[in-house]
Amino acid sequence: MSPAGWIATAILAPLVTGTVAFAWPRRATLVGAIGASVATLAALVLLAEAWASPLPPVDVGGWPPPLGIRLEVDGLGAAFLVVIALVATTTLLAARRPSSPVGREGGLLGERAVVPLWGLLWGGLAALACTRDLFNAYVTLELVTVAAVGLILSDGDRGARRSAVDYLLASTAGATCFLLGVGFWYADTGTLAMSAAAIPPAGIAPAAPALMVAGLLLKMAVVPLHGWLPAAHGSAPAPVSAMLSGLVVKAPMYLLLRLAAGETGILARTPAVLAVTAVLGGAAVLWGSVQAARTPRLKLVVAYSTIAQIGVMALALPLAAASADAFAALAWFALAHAMAKAAMFLAAGDLLRLVGHDRVAELAASRVRPALAYGAFGVAGVALIGLPPSPAFAAKWTLLAEAVALDAWGTVAVLAAGTLGSAVYVFRVLDAAMAASEDVPPRAGTPADRWLALLPITLALGTALAGLASGAILPHLGPTGPP
């Protein structure tokens, strides 16, 4: 199949899978599994092709931009497609296990909606990975938001509805802010492309990039615009939280990376916007780490960890704009975090299910010690903290080197503090596993389900070991020029 065919498959397969699963709910899991395999295959093929030689852009329907939609997959886009496929497949498998509570605990949306919403979310993310124009990015982000809100509502928790609405409103406010920025951008440059080449010699008003970034920061939950995240990610069922923290908050970050792409990025001309982003990111790292170390609930530890790690990404954005190596490192960090965070949420979910409660302080006192679940959490924690050989280690090393080279000592200090903070909150949970106990089976009535622990441990191990291939992967994640 031509690259255009594979791009179409990567986007359409999840959407079609969702539709078929909705029409045929009895076989939803099978349909989901087939669709996931096809979409993952398409992503892998595109990765192999995009990393071998640049792929030509595809104009949907043959209509040229700006009224038509142009799809293009480069090295970074292909890598994002593969990570989306891996995380979405793993979390979908976890969500569809018979003992998983997703869609089965009296939420607003029942079991029938789970696979279709997964397909919608995946399709939206895949479309974002293939798009290079600002307005198409806006539309795909909104699609992802709707699907994510639907998934949060598949949970019966009382707090889920409130947090779903808060998330929807905050995310849409951010998207409208972004849209206003796109409007100013188009008025100044006459194009929707994400390229600094479009900026006229007289320059543009900083309002356009500032509004776009503000909207994206709100969608990413960077401090102080983070209020909606802990409740939304903490109250959803674990596989859903894994998708939310793993992929959904990565989507605006991916877009932010595209905007900050070195010479050709829009943000290269507005250092003030980059500086503000970094400061807010730094605040997020510190605040998120402290809250993760203090919060009594396990899922909230992981949710606050997301805030801290998103903060690291925002903090490192000026570094990425300054050098291609740092750009690739930040991209690698973001992709690896998506996988590590998803694995961590799945592990936390399994832990919760087996231990029976959510309180970190009492985990050590519990007589139940599910080894696989703790192991999965630990390996995911290794990948998150950035211990070798995980990708985060290679990425942070490069970012620190770049920060030192640029004399950005504040960034160095916060990066170091953030890494220490992540170690604190990961070990806070693992501490419970180290206390002596006898091997006690889970409480009566809890179905033993090895898959719910095997899935996260596989994802986490894969992520941690992927760092060994950093040298081969990083050159493909660089910023590419305008289409």
Place this chain on the structure above:
Amino acid sequence: MSATGLYTACGLVLFVLGLHAVFARRDRMGRVLALNVMGGGAFLVLVSLGARGPRLADGRPDPVPQALVLTGLVVSVSLSAVALAIPERDGAAGTPPDDHAPPHG
């Protein structure tokens, strides 16, 4: 100020008013309406900036901002519908997730 300049200014005012209300208000309906006002302001800015920009060969205004607004309207209506369709039968405004409810993984 020209007519389109007035529209742009009004659009910005609406945007800011809506943005403030989304975060300041506590009732669901008010926040959704605020989101719509915010969106309306953004659309007004887009269209009026488009009217001031370069025109097509036959004198019609640039169709791209109008296409953006049409799509934006669809997105806005869909999201408002989703936000309003969620029933409000849970606890009081601002309650965090229940710390003592049995978790379920």
